[in-house]
Amino acid sequence: MTAETAVTLPGGEMLTWSDRRADAGNRPLAALVARLVPPGADVLLAGPVDPAVLDALGQTHVTALLRGYPDAAALAGRVDRVVAAGAAGLPTDEAYNVVIAAGGLDAVESVEGPPLGWNAVLARLTAAVRPGGVLLLRLDNPLGVHRLVAASGWYVGRDDAEWTVGGVLDTGRPANLDQLRLRLDAAGLRMDTSYVAYPRPESTTVLLATDQVARHTTSGLFEAVLHTACTSGYADRFVVADPARLAVDALYAGRAAELAPGWLVIAHRAASSGDDLNATDRAALPLAVLANDSSDGRIVEVVDGPQGWHWHRSGSIVPRSVRTPYASREITHLDPAAPEGPVPDGRLLHSLLLDGCLRRDTALLRRLLRGYADWLTGQADADRLTGAVALAGADNLVVSGDRFAVLDPSRRADDPLPVDVVLARALCRFATELLTGGYAHPWTATLDVAGLTVVLGGVAGRDFDRAVVDAALDLEAAVRRERDTGRRRGLDTGRRGDRDAEGRSGPDGDLRALTPTDPPPGRHSYQQLRDAWLRQRDENTRLAAALTWTEELLTSRERALRRAEAKLDLLSGTVSYKLARLASTPARMARRGARAAKRRARAAISRKDGNHE
Amino acid sequence: MHHANHFYGHAHVLARYAGLSDGHPPRINGYVQHGWNIGDGLAPGHPYAEGTPSLLWSEQTRRRAWSLGRRNVTVIGAPFTYLLAMRPEPQSPPQRAGTIWYPFHGWEGQHVEGDHDRLIAQIRDTEPGPVTVCLYWHEHRMRRVRRRYENAGFRVICHGYRGHWWSDTDPDFLDRQLTELRRHARVASNRLTSAVFYGIAAGCAPAVYGNPMVLAGEDPTFGGTARIRRQWPELHGEQVHLPTAVEIARAELGVDHRYPPAALRELLGWAATQEETT
Numbered sequence: 055m056t057a058e059t060a061v062t063l064p065g066g067e068m069l070t071w072s073d074r075r076a077d078a079g080n081r082p083l084a085a086l087v088a089r090l091v092p093p094g095a096d097v098l099l100a101g102p103v104d105p106a107v108l109d110a111l112g113q114t115h116v117t118a119l120l121r122g123y124p125d126a127a128a129l130a131g132r133v134d135r136v137v138a139a140g141a142a143g144l145p146t147d148e149a150y151n152v153v154i155a156a157g158g159l160d161a162v163e164s165v166e167g168p169p170l171g172w173n174a175v176l177a178r179l180t181a182a183v184r185p186g187g188v189l190l191l192r193l194d195n196p197l198g199v200h201r202l203v204a205a206s207g208w209y210v211g212r213d214d215a216e217w218t219v220g221g222v223l224d225t226g227r228p229a230n231l232d233q234l235r236l237r238l239d240a241a242g243l244r245m246d247t248s249y250v251a252y253p254r255p256e257s258t259t260v261l262l263a264t265d266q267v268a269r270h271t272t273s274g275l276f277e278a279v280l281h282t283a284c285t286s287g288y289a290d291r292f293v294v295a296d297p298a299r300l301a302v303d304a305l306y307a308g309r310a311a312e313l314a315p316g317w318l319v320i321a322h323r324a325a326s327s328g329d330d331l332n333a334t335d336r337a338a339l340p341l342a343v344l345a346n347d348s349s350d351g352r353i354v355e356v357v358d359g360p361q362g363w364h365w366h367r368s369g370s371i372v373p374r375s376v377r378t379p380y381a382s383r384e385i386t387h388l389d390p391a392a393p394e395g396p397v398p399d400g401r402l403l404h405s406l407l408l409d410g411c412l413r414r415d416t417a418l419l420r421r422l423l424r425g426y427a428d429w430l431t432g433q434a435d436a437d438r439l440t441g442a443v444a445l446a447g448a449d450n451l452v453v454s455g456d457r458f459a460v461l462d463p464s465r466r467a468d469d470p471l472p473v474d475v476v477l478a479r480a481l482c483r484f485a486t487e488l489l490t491g492g493y494a495h496p497w498t499a500t501l502d503v504a505g506l507t508v509v510l511g512g513v514a515g516r517d518f519d520r521a522v523v524d525a526a527l528d529l530e531a532a533v534r535r536e537r538d539t540g541r542r543r544g545l546d547t548g549r550r551g552d553r554d555a556e557g558r559s560g561p562d563g564d565l566r567a568l569t570p571t572d573p574p575p576g577r578h579s580y581q582q583l584r585d586a587w588l589r590q591r592d593e594n595t596r597l598a599a600a601l602t603w604t605e606e607l608l609t610s611r612e613r614a615l616r617r618a619e620a621k622l623d624l625l626s627g628t629v630s631y632k633l634a635r636l637a638s639t640p641a642r643m644a645r646r647g648a649r650a651a652k653r654r655a656r657a658a659i660s661r662k663d664g665n666h667e
Numbered sequence: 668m669h670h671a672n673h674f675y676g677h678a679h680v681l682a683r684y685a686g687l688s689d690g691h692p693p694r695i696n697g698y699v700q701h702g703w704n705i706g707d708g709l710a711p712g713h714p715y716a717e718g719t720p721s722l723l724w725s726e727q728t729r730r731r732a733w734s735l736g737r738r739n740v741t742v743i744g745a746p747f748t749y750l751l752a753m754r755p756e757p758q759s760p761p762q763r764a765g766t767i768w769y770p771f772h773g774w775e776g777q778h779v780e781g782d783h784d785r786l787i788a789q790i791r792d793t794e795p796g797p798v799t800v801c802l803y804w805h806e807h808r809m810r811r812v813r814r815r816y817e818n819a820g821f822r823v824i825c826h827g828y829r830g831h832w833w834s835d836t837d838p839d840f841l842d843r844q845l846t847e848l849r850r851h852a853r854v855a856s857n858r859l860t861s862a863v864f865y866g867i868a869a870g871c872a873p874a875v876y877g878n879p880m881v882l883a884g885e886d887p888t889f890g891g892t893a894r895i896r897r898q899w900p901e902l903h904g905e906q907v908h909l910p911t912a913v914e915i916a917r918a919e920l921g922v923d924h925r926y927p928p929a930a931l932r933e934l935l936g937w938a939a940t941q942e943e944t945t
Binding site: 414416417420496497498499500501505506508509511512513515516517518519520592595596599600602603606 | 696697714715716717718719720726729730738739740741742923924926927928929930931932933934936938
């Protein structure tokens with residue numbers, strides 16, 4: 055069967071258009087699909103879909119509706135049926151157990167034929183949901199973090215995909231979850247649950263249950279995943295402000311859902327005869343699904359159980375880790391069984407430290423860092439650490455009261471590492487964030503990253519110097535190399551190798567080369583660039599003032615030296631000086647003669663020794 | 668290095684603690700607060716280069732300095748606390764006796780106005796045991812002042828010369844002061860000053876009483892003695908609640924802010940210092 059015959063063409067296809075984007079996708083959705091879609095179900099994929107979702111569909115009957123013919127042709131043969139058309143091309147007499155519009159409704163509209171508009175597309179898709187069936191729909195947030203940090207206004211869209219610009223002014227489309235709920239109600243669907251999707255609407259690596267995000271505003275887990283997702287998700291993109299800071303601030307303010315770049319909603323049509331296929335599955339959905347860089351391309355879930363939150367690996371879609379042939383011996387490994395077990399509760403150490411620095415609460419910083427250092431020491435064997443604890447930084451440690459715990463123990467150290475090196479690495483990473491991020495802190499601006507690391511070590515009650523920081527930087531470089539290799543390997547296995555450009559500088563530049571007046575590596579935010587420039591200006595002012603002061607001091611000391619020399623000259627000419635010098639002449643001559651005799655004797659002895667040899 | 672960093676051998680003490688020899692301490696990248704201070708931690712009237720780090724004793728002083736426009740201010744604790752770390756109290760210390768009394772002094776350019784005889788009478792009435800009077804170096808040199816205290820039956824001492832413009836700094840000034848303080852059960856003065864806080868930290872019971880002896884033309888910028896009495900009333904009086912005094916002294920001397928040697932070297936700009944041996 056040729057591609058042409060495998061693709062149904064009801065009219066309305068875009069012949070040369072493709073929705074495939076290197077930097078787009080929604081891998082976490084695969085975990086939800088694996089739970090929600092039972093074997094044998096009829097599934098409609100409306101619009102572009104992540105390959106991981108296709109993998110998760112397994113033994114189901116899949117119909118794909120794609121507006122771009124090249125995309126449809128590429129998918130032909132991999133699903134049961136491919137229809138290349140806009141929403142109008144969807145057969146009106148067909149219904150499905152599950153309808154998935156993971157790219158939102160705009161990506162279902164074709165340029166061919168009369169435009170339908172958001173509401174009409176929703177009507178076509180909801181009509182295709184059988185009683186008892188489910189709709190998974192993405193909705194973009196017009197006030198999301200992505201909009202708040204965008205370098206250009208949303209209304210200036212000139213890209214190929216923006217043949218119309220649908221924004222918040224278009225009242226035909228919902229602009230928040232409540233408005234969407236009403237639209238779904240009107241279409242006969244009930245919104246069961248929703249997730250906030252970060253870091254960008256077109257690229258979701260984190261899905262968090264909306265109600266949980268609003269409730270657990272200081273959760274270390276939520277903070278860590280939002281920070282990681284928004285840091286790597288915007289790497290090398292020019293933005294107005296740091297999206298990771300904004301997302302974490304929104305979490306603390308209880309507004310992470312309202313500022314999410316997008317939402318994923320799960321709605322169902324009531325079953326007419328009690329044959330609700332997945333009511334139970336819908337009730338047991340995870341509260342978080344993660345596929346960000348920290349999980350090395352794997353998809354992991356967090357589920358709420360009787361014992362609290364637990365890590366759960368998303369079984370069939372976890373790419374297998376492959377050891378690179380001929381690779382040099384690795385010092386870390388990704389535990390194939392991890393993360394598993396309970397998710398420790400508490401606040402992220404990283405944030406507690408930032409808060410202590412901003413408020414100059416040095417007592418809090420001492421308590422935290424000494425607690426951390428003692429906790430490390432308590433687990434060490436002969437002052438050396440292995441396992442997850444040896445690699446976890448402040449952004450992967452949670453603190454609850456005086457209890458410390460590793461949040462995600464997936465990556466472990468094989469070789470025992472000295473406690474001070476482990477501590478210095480964590481502190482060095484934190485110092486880098488603190489200085490290049492421009493955070494206010496209790497120390498002087500004359501400290502560089504290594505110096506501040508030593509000072510933080512001092513706050514932790516440890517007396518290590520720059521040699522230990524050097525060893526920590528070597529360790530950090532090695533861990534980054536291995537993590538990047540693992541990340542690329544994971545993405546390749548997950549058939550997403552082209553998502554991130556290889557060799558991306560990301561937030562992982564060479565820490566040794568950084569200065570406190572640099573902006574954060576791998577991030578390009580106007581605010582942080584400006585703050586870095588202001589730091590440079592302050593440093594220049596300080597150096598200029600110090601130079602002026604030093605010049606004045608040098609002048610004054612030179613004057614004092616001239617006075618002293620003049621006094622010496624004056625004293626050298628006095629009668630008493632001359633008499634004293636005359637009196638000491640024999641002694642000086644004798645001393646000179648003794649030195650000469652000593653030299654001659656030494657020379658004679660060495661000549662003699664030479665002859666003996 | 669700012670010459671005030673050498674006062675009282677502060678730079679020498681810090682160099683010794685940091686693991687350097689105290690023969691000739693390297694230049695400090697900043698200004699070390701050289702006395703307890705109710706202003707921004709720096710001595711009024713000294714020239715300072717803008718933005719150069721201020722290395723202060725206490726968090727309260729840091730906040731105040733910041734509010735007064737100082738930047739690059741950080742707390743390292745008083746050099747005296749570093750000396751205490753190097754010379755901890757022995758396990759079985761010798762018996763303490765009497766009071767070490769510090770009549771308030773001005774610096775070299777200032778002239779204290781007050782009645783020494785009246786102060787002497789008050790000391791004699793108040794102090795239960797033998798009294799050692801410690802005079803500032805330039806008062807100690809004034810035979811007339813020294814004799815007054817000696818004639819009252821007090822032992823009169825001087826810890827040494829503070830130093831000026833890098834010259835004649837007595838590197839053992841603080842060592843000598845600590846030794847003297849540890850010989851006494853009480854420390855007292857007519858003003859709340861560094862010496863009282865040092866005494867509390869060295870294990871003495873403090874007292875602040877008597878005529879505070881104003882300085883001729885004293886700078887009222889930071890509120891003077893009246894403000895000191897308002898803000899630290901707990902430390903004034905012939906008898907002071909010791910646990911409260913210990914707590915305040917700990918904060919004012921920044922004992923908890925003391926850094927280990929490697930961190931101190933970073934903060935003072937000594938991490939890459941080539942030490943002078945002469």
